[in-house]
Amino acid sequence: MPLLEIKDLTVEFKAGGETTRAVDGVTLSVSAGEAVCLAGESGCGKTVTALSVTRLVPTPPAHYPTGQILLDGREVLRLSRRELRQIRGGVVGYVFQEPAGALNPVRRVGDQIRESVRWHRPEAATEAEVIRLLRLVGISGPEVRARDYPHALSGGMQQRVMIAMAIAARPNLLVADEPTTALDVTLQAQILDLLRELKRQFRMSLLLITHHLGVVREIADRVAVMYVGQIVELGPARELLQRPLHPYTRALKAAVPRLGAGAPRLTSIPGTVLGQGAGDPGCRFRSRCAWARADCAMRAPELAEVEPGRLVRCPYWNQPPPEWNAEARAAYESP
Amino acid sequence: MPKPGLRMNLLEVRHLKVHFPVRRGRFHRVTGHIKAVDDVSFGLLAGETLGVVGESGCGKTSLGRAVVRLLKPTVGQVVFEGEDLAAMGGAALRSRRRQFQMIFQDPQGSLDPRMTVEDIVGEALDLHRLAPDGRARRARIEALLQAVGLRPEHARRYPHEFSGGQRQRIGIARALAVEPKLVVCDEPVSALDVSVQAQIVNLLRDLQDDRKLAYLFIAHDLAVVEHLSRRILVMYLGRVVETGEARSLVRMPKHPYTQALVAAVPVLDPESNRRRSLLPGEMPSPLSPPVGCSFHPRCPMAEARCRTEPPALREITPGHRVACHLA
Numbered sequence: 299m300p301l302l303e304i305k306d307l308t309v310e311f312k313a314g315g316e317t318t319r320a321v322d323g324v325t326l327s328v329s330a331g332e333a334v335c336l337a338g339e340s341g342c343g344k345t346v347t348a349l350s351v352t353r354l355v356p357t358p359p360a361h362y363p364t365g366q367i368l369l370d371g372r373e374v375l376r377l378s379r380r381e382l383r384q385i386r387g388g389v390v391g392y393v394f395q396e397p398a399g400a401l402n403p404v405r406r407v408g409d410q411i412r413e414s415v416r417w418h419r420p421e422a423a424t425e426a427e428v429i430r431l432l433r434l435v436g437i438s439g440p441e442v443r444a445r446d447y448p449h450a451l452s453g454g455m456q457q458r459v460m461i462a463m464a465i466a467a468r469p470n471l472l473v474a475d476e477p478t479t480a481l482d483v484t485l486q487a488q489i490l491d492l493l494r495e496l497k498r499q500f501r502m503s504l505l506l507i508t509h510h511l512g513v514v515r516e517i518a519d520r521v522a523v524m525y526v527g528q529i530v531e532l533g534p535a536r537e538l539l540q541r542p543l544h545p546y547t548r549a550l551k552a553a554v555p556r557l558g559a560g561a562p563r564l565t566s567i568p569g570t571v572l573g574q575g576a577g578d579p580g581c582r583f584r585s586r587c588a589w590a591r592a593d594c595a596m597r598a599p600e601l602a603e604v605e606p607g608r609l610v611r612c613p614y615w616n617q618p619p620p621e622w623n624a625e626a627r628a629a630y631e632s633p
Numbered sequence: 634m635p636k637p638g639l640r641m642n643l644l645e646v647r648h649l650k651v652h653f654p655v656r657r658g659r660f661h662r663v664t665g666h667i668k669a670v671d672d673v674s675f676g677l678l679a680g681e682t683l684g685v686v687g688e689s690g691c692g693k694t695s696l697g698r699a700v701v702r703l704l705k706p707t708v709g710q711v712v713f714e715g716e717d718l719a720a721m722g723g724a725a726l727r728s729r730r731r732q733f734q735m736i737f738q739d740p741q742g743s744l745d746p747r748m749t750v751e752d753i754v755g756e757a758l759d760l761h762r763l764a765p766d767g768r769a770r771r772a773r774i775e776a777l778l779q780a781v782g783l784r785p786e787h788a789r790r791y792p793h794e795f796s797g798g799q800r801q802r803i804g805i806a807r808a809l810a811v812e813p814k815l816v817v818c819d820e821p822v823s824a825l826d827v828s829v830q831a832q833i834v835n836l837l838r839d840l841q842d843d844r845k846l847a848y849l850f851i852a853h854d855l856a857v858v859e860h861l862s863r864r865i866l867v868m869y870l871g872r873v874v875e876t877g878e879a880r881s882l883v884r885m886p887k888h889p890y891t892q893a894l895v896a897a898v899p900v901l902d903p904e905s906n907r908r909r910s911l912l913p914g915e916m917p918s919p920l921s922p923p924v925g926c927s928f929h930p931r932c933p934m935a936e937a938r939c940r941t942e943p944p945a946l947r948e949i950t951p952g953h954r955v956a957c958h959l960a
Contacts, residue, residue, distance in 0.1 A: 339826035340797070452915050453689075482688035482853060483897040484912040491911060509826060512899020539901055553831040555856040557898045558883050563838065564860060566831035570796050 300327040301470055301503050302351060307365035309346050312358065320346045322527035328471065333497055333504040335514045338524035341571055344507045348473050352386045370470065388418040391464030395476035397456035401448040407459045408444025411466060418467030431462040436492055454485035465496060471503045478513060490516050511554055515539050523547050526571060526582040529601060533608040543615045545589040588619040642676035643847050644815055649673045649709035651695045655920065667919045669695035671871035679814060682848040684862030686855055690916055692871040693851045697817045700849060701733050702726060731761050734808035738820035740800030744792040750803055751788040757810040777806045782836060798829035817849045822857060834860060855894055859883050867891050870919055870927040873946055877953035887949060887960045889932050934959055
């Protein structure tokens with residue numbers, strides 16, 4: 299049985315009489331020791347999905363019309379506040395994009411880490427444990443650093459402190475929301491290395507949220523690509539990156555600038571992300587899609603298993619695009 | 634004087650230094666200096682792009698700001714079309730500002746939320762008295778919006794009504810309103826999604842071709858910089874560590890820091906066996922830069938000499954210069 303099972307999850311936000319569906323029928327599982335990536339661009343619902351794992355999205359304004367979240371056999375959407383407190387940080391640890399915003403600026407980092415330990419393992423809340431955790435996340439001179447305030451640490455070190463806090467209770471699942479986005483490239487590689495090492499050493503599961511396909515390639519076993527609230531493609535990371543099948547994933551891959559390619563133009567995806575209009579049954583990507591045909595406005599494409607382990611939400615994934623414009627060609631022939 | 638047969642540089646930066654005083658204690662005495670930009674020189678031809686790459690704190694933003702004189706250089710010259718901007722001030726500088734503009738990283742923060750797009754773009758026209766009457770003003774704004782891929786009806790809207798990519802287009806329209814010759818782009822695409830990033834990069838390229846713009850393109854993403862630039866300047870702790878033609882610099886980086894930057898760019902192709910080499914540690918504080926080569930504490934190849942003697946920027950092949958004892 300997988301550690302985390304999300305089944306047909308839908309999250310809606312109500313504001314000013316309007317309902318926005320941020321997550322629409324997402325089904326996803328994470329096994330023990332597995333790293334799964336939720337990839338997609340801003341507003342695709344990847345963060346809301348990840349926060350829902352421990353119901354961290356405030357309700358109201360959010361509510362869950364349908365769906366089920368099974369975490370270690372427990373049904374998260376039915377848990378009481380008290381039970382939720384146990385799993386937040388205890389079973390699931392979180393690392394966020396901006397470490398500076400997530401740390402308390404007026405408390406020493408050692409004390410903050412110790413507090414995370416105290417919540418879930420009160421007997422272990424000692425100075426020695428804090429120092430052990432700091433050393434584990436690769437901070438040199440942990441005895442000295444534990445007495446620092448967050449502002450005295452660089453962005454990379456702050457992110458390491460965040461990870462130390464997240465793993466303080468020895469969670470089974472670490473949810474990392476864009477953990478490297480705010481960091482410099484050479485530090486990104488260091489943090490990804492650390493996450494990989496923690497996963498290996500403790501058989502920890504990872505649910506990683508990123509907009510960066512390069513990060514997916516570095517760390518993920520499987521990847522789910524999201525677009526406007528839905529998973530449009532799901533599959534093993536290596537295969538999916540090598541041979542993306544959904545038009546959106548193909549276009550996304552083609553849009554990433556390659557180093558040393560020296561290509562004169564980048565392939566862009568025309569238009570911008572549009573929310574799904576009420577009563578619009580069609581495919582959400584069709585206005586930007588090189589594969590789109592009249593049919594795509596009529597009915598909603600289903601997420602179907604087209605090859606073992608590979609799910610695609612597009613009935614035309616194995617056909618060439620009808621219009622051979624430059625974008626379509628690049629996406630289709632993308633190496 | 635330029636040598637005969639050579640095109641004169643539109644912009645020539647010579648031994649530029651930007652130092653910030655650090656004040657401490659009760660009387661705010663100056664106790665030290667942060668050398669944000671330390672002896673940087675380069676030239677830029679009209680219609681050409683020079684990419685500036687480096688991590689946070691390397692001084693690339695201060696460099697860009699000093700070039701457009703949003704910061705006053707401590708020492709050095711910024712020669713634009715034969716005149717030294719660094720020595721200029723007041724009305725003289727203001728009258729030259731039309732020639733060089735800037736595009737910022739955060740389109741949200743750099744657009745006034747209470748002004749419509751028409752006001753934002755039109756303000757630049759008004760300041761430099763480029764539109765004789767209301768009709769000419771409207772026509773110019775419409776043409777500008779079209780040039781950056783926005784529709785005429787967008788003129789009446791406010792910044793919050795646009796997506797990040799569209800806001801960046803507004804920022805570009807504002808910069809281009811005064812028909813500059815040089816645009817300093819400070820991380821113009823790093824806040825954008827990948828698909829939109831490609832649109833803006835292509836737009837900047839097309840505008841350059843149409844209008845013969847010169848770009849000083851500042852970014853931390855080496856792949857994006859390579860796509861736009863003819864030459865690249867790599868900065869570390871305020872200094873240039875390597876500079877050369879974009880393709881050869883990316884394919885055969887000579888400085889260990891550039892090599893690490895190239896290696897740190899994630900590769901999508903799962904078949905690629907290139908191992909990401911990890912650069913240990915982080916950039917030291919610019920308040921107390923290391924003695925000798927400022928990169929030596931992180932350098933996998935550092936020798937005794939690197940710890941004592943700062944390397945000079947030497948030309949190793951024509952047009953390719955590296956500041957490393959071992960290159």
